[in-house]
Amino acid sequence: MLIISRTITLPESELVERFLRADGPGGQHVNRTESAVELRFDVLNSPSLPDDIRARLLARRDRRLTGDGVLVIQARRFRDQARNRDDVRERLVEIIRGVLVPPKKRVATRPTRASKERRLVGKQQRGKIKQTRSRKPDLE
Template identity: 90%
Template sequence: MLIISPSITLPESELVERFLRADGPGGQHVNRTESAVELRFDVIHSPSLPDEVRERLLARRDRRLTSEGVLVIQARRFRDQARNRDDVRERLIEIIRSVLIPPKKRLATKPTRASKERRLVGKQQRGKTKQNRSRKPDLE
């Protein structure tokens, strides 16, 4: 059981782990052992997630989220399977925790009078600079 927060826990039955051979250096060892771990978590059909957390998780623009709403995380950082398993579970916990707190709504503000004046003065200066470029210099 993964404990995300005091109110959210994920049972092992919702997590699907697959073990694969890790790529990269490692000599003969890398060809024999399946140390890489792929964890799949079905976000859409999970009864453990509250609806608002599920919506925020699905709204994330994350390439690890498939079109069917399955979150796929791979871990191949370590050479042994147990450490990669722990790593992939920690990353899942971090992803879910990152959407627990709803984003703050933006408060609409108006520009100050001084900032409007600075903008207009800057526009006038740029306009004068461009006008001076097109004028012929006086040869007197």
């Protein structure tokens, strides 16, 4: 059981783990052991997630999310499998907790008259600076 919040928990049956050979340091040992972990979580078909959280998770522009709505996370930071399993599960919890709070709605505002004038004055000053850089044609 993976605890996300007081109201959301993910059962082990919804998490699919696959173990891979990790690259990086470790000598010959790294060639024989499968210490990297790939965790797959089906966001689209998960009965444990409320609809609003599922929608926010699927709306994220995350390259780890497949077209089928499956979140794929890999962990190969550590040399042993148990630490990589813990790491990948913590990262899944962080991703889901990141969408628990709905984003604030943006309130449309208009620029003030003073800010418009400041912008125009700044543009005029910048234009004068650039004008002084140009060479005047020689009059003969």
